[in-house]
Amino acid sequence: MFKRLSASLLILAIGASASVTASAQSDLVAARKANFKQTGIAMRQMRGQFSGGDYEAIAASALKIAAWAEQMPEFFPAGTGPDTHQTDALPSIWERFDSFTALAQDNQKAALSLANAAKDGDGNAIMAGMQALGKTCGACHSQFRK
Numbered sequence: 001m002f003k004r005l006s007a008s009l010l011i012l013a014i015g016a017s018a019s020v021t022a023s024a025q026s027d028l029v030a031a032r033k034a035n036f037k038q039t040g041i042a043m044r045q046m047r048g049q050f051s052g053g054d055y056e057a058i059a060a061s062a063l064k065i066a067a068w069a070e071q072m073p074e075f076f077p078a079g080t081g082p083d084t085h086q087t088d089a090l091p092s093i094w095e096r097f098d099s100f101t102a103l104a105q106d107n108q109k110a111a112l113s114l115a116n117a118a119k120d121g122d123g124n125a126i127m128a129g130m131q132a133l134g135k136t137c138g139a140c141h142s143q144f145r146k
């Protein structure tokens, strides 16, 4: 299961510049949705991995989530909002892009500390780390997602 996940949780790195074409914008929107979707699956799988004591799988998923979080803001160039694309991203992202970026960084940090806890094999720290990570997802969604 873990092998399949790591293959599917690929970060689709598409260079995002200010002047991306309309079709490149649609690709970015599709790619960010795919990355978020994989992140959601990874988060759900972690619960089972925790029960099964598969801390290595948790560490690997957390590192992938951190890598995605680092790139996340680049997948939200201006012009990829709901007025021109089918997206759950709210226009407030581009009004407060600094806050959006800060929340992505919180997400990245939380994922990295979870990865460290999982590498240490400390069950309590892993549980706390998964909860803390989940909160950083919700913190952004509550402000910036439909």
Ligand code: HEC
Residues within 6 Å of the ligand: 029, 032, 033, 034, 036, 037, 039, 040, 041, 043, 065, 072, 086, 087, 088, 089, 090, 100, 101, 103, 104, 107, 133, 134, 136, 137, 138, 140, 141, 144, 145
């Ligand atoms: C900095 C903001 C931010 C953070 C952090 C964040 N998300 Fe999201 N998420 C979004 C936005 C914005 C969308 C809507 C993307 C779109 O529709 O273009 C989204 C969409 C999603 C979706 C729906 C994808 C789909 O199928 O369309 C899932 C699932 C999801 N996020 C899970 C997560 C999880 C799990 C985490 C934490 C590990 C997380 N997100 C962290 C902003 C964030």
